[in-house]
Amino acid sequence: MIDARTLDHQYDEENLGFPEPPKAEERKLDIWEKLSLSLVGLGVLIFIVLLFNTPLRGTWLGFILAFAPMVAGGALYFWLSYKNTVPGIKNDGNFYKNITSRxxxxxxAGILMTGFYIVLYWWPQYLEGGVRLVDPSSYAISGAPATHWFLYGFIYTLALIVFGIRMLMRYRGNRYQQIRTLSVMFFQLGFAFILPNVLMLFNQPEYYFSYFWPLKYDYLFPGTVSYLANSPxxxxxxxxFWGLVMSFLAVPVLTYFFGKRWYCSWVCGCGGLAETLGDPWRQLSDKSLKAWRIERWMIHSVLVLIVIVTASLWINSVTQGKVLGEFSGGAAKxxxxxxxxxxxxxxxxxxxxxxxSRVWCRFGCPLAATLGIFQRYFSKFRITTNGGQCMSCGNCSTYCEMGIDVRAYAQKGKNIIRASCVGCGVCSAVCPSGVxxxxxxxxxDRYKGADKPVQAFIDSIKHVP
Ligand code: SF4
Ligand code: SF4
Known part of the structure; x- marks a missing residue:
């Protein structure tokens, strides 16, 4: 019998004294895969050379040389490495590969990615070489020279698309995964990159239609509202109007019908990057009860914070600073x-x-917190489990990026109604038994008490089981 601590992931076979199982034999790359990886390597070299002030920097030729080999090589490599495999998800060796097992x-990889963000936010002058490289595309889309934020949007979108191709190939045979991957690629490219820049071309405010308050926290700040209201x-x-409708109408209505997934797994750029670039690391999410407790405290605290900050800014704006003085501006900063x-x-x-891959979505995003409250108490969405068929392999829990112990629900045959579930569907995709x-x-009929969601909500705050 499996005891409760094992089910709770408090220890595993290795800690119980079992030896490490033998490693799976490494797959050898064929010549085309090697060539595509060489193309990526060559692209990185060209990119680094072009960062310096060469005559090609700022030209279309320089732009193409800097990015095309990396993008084409990466996409080709993902296509080649999955195209001859049997459709179905392969997680072979995830816990043995150095890069996917910490x-x-x-x-x-973690230090490089963290370092990039630190430079982007606090020392953007060091990105000047890269910014000038994307100048031609910035002029073409927005009519202005590139900024470090344009470079960031460009790299973000490219990463999402290249790793989106990896998702499309890796999850071949699973229509749900493929359509939602295409959806996040579409929303990132169209609504979070091209459209905001095209708006600037027509002297309009740079507006991101796929992000709303409280995730895009400043969209309902009085300063932003007044700036938008006075734009030509x-x-x-x-x-x-769009921001208000999305935040206060679309969020509850769409979440009622589809659960949180309509946004977190189909539209949002943060979720999109997590589902594509972040997919190789999804199994590293902490499944412990302690992590669940921390998650609930953190994400709801961030939601409360942004509500307080936004309200205080409005109070300050209406009273012209007479009530809160400097407080609201400082809090917003x-x-x-x-x-x-x-x-x-x-x-x-x-x-x-x-x-x-979902550290922010799980522990911090205030929009995810709002969607989660609606999903938990006022939505039709649930993951049903056919408990009798579950063989306790644990694949579902392992690959849940939100740290949900899906197996614990499956074994009991209970519906999964969790605020944090982003409806990515990977638990269902990796389940060998179709549970x-x-x-x-x-x-x-989602859970006992679902017919009285308000009472269930109050009870959960009071910790009534
Ligand atoms: S429970 Fe399943 S659908 Fe929900 S976040 Fe986890 S893996 Fe995705
Ligand atoms: S993946 Fe399927 S069979 Fe395995 S523990 Fe989860 S529900 Fe059960």
Whole structure:
């Protein structure tokens, strides 16, 4: 019999004295895979050379030479390495590969990604070479020279697309995974990169339609609202309207029908990067009860914080600073620095190789907290489990990026109704027994007490089981 501590991931076979199982034989790369990786390597070299002030920097030729070999080599490599395999998800060797199991390469990747964010936020002058390299594309889309934020958006979108191709190949045979990967690629490229820049080309505010308050925290700050309201052509007023509708109408209504997944796994750029670039590290999320407790405290605290900051800014704005004085401005700066920059950027992406791919979504994102509350208490969405078929392999828990111990629910045959579940569907995809199904059935039969969601919500705050 499996005891409770094992089910709770408190120890595993190695800690019980079992020897390490033999390593799977490493797959040998064929000549084309080697060539595609060489192309990536060559691309990195060219990119580094072009960072220096060469005559090619700032030209279309320089732009193509700097990025095309890396992008083409990466995409080709992912296509080649999966195209001849049997459709189905392969997680072979994840816990043996140095880079995906917190080995030295994983740490190097984590340090490089964290370092990039630190330079981006606090020393952007060191990115000048890269910024000038993307100038031609910036002029073409926004009519202005590139900034470090344009470079960031460009790299972010490229990473999401190249690793999106990896997802499309890796999850061949699973339509849900493929469609939602195409969806995040589309929203990132169209709504979070091209459209905001094209708006600038027409002298309109740079507006991101796929992000809303409280994730895009400053969109409902009085300063942003007044700036948008006074922008030329009246488009800004529409942007304010859009933001309000998305935050206060679309979030509850769409979450009622589809659960949190409509946003976290299909639209959001943060989730999109986690699902593509972050996919190789999804198994590193902490599944312990302690992590779950910390997660609940942290994510809801961030939500409370941003509500307080936004409200205090409005009070200050209406009373012209008579009530709160300097407090609200300071609080907004504090939030922007610690939550907006350090938590969501540096830790949120930089720590993929160490803590799994959804650190920000799980522990920090205030929009995820809001969506989670609706999902938990007012949504039709649930993951149903056919307990009799579960063979306790634990694949589902292992690959849940949100640290949910899916197996514990499956073994009991209980529906999974968790606020944090982003509906990525990977637990269901990796289950060898077809136990788990993402469904949107009747609202009332999700769990005992679902017919009284408000009472269930109050009870959960009071810790009534
Ligand atoms: S429970 Fe399943 S669908 Fe939900 S986040 Fe975890 S792996 Fe994704
Ligand atoms: S992956 Fe499927 S069979 Fe394995 S523990 Fe999870 S629900 Fe059970």
């Amino acid at each position: 080995g030295s390469l994983g740490w190097v 052509g009246g488009f800004g007023v529409f942007f304010i 504090w939030y922007g620095f610690f939550i907006g920059a350090i938590f969501s950027g540096v830790v949120g992406v930089g720590f993929y190789p160490l803590m799994g 788990l199904k993402l469904e949107g059935g009747s609202f009332k």
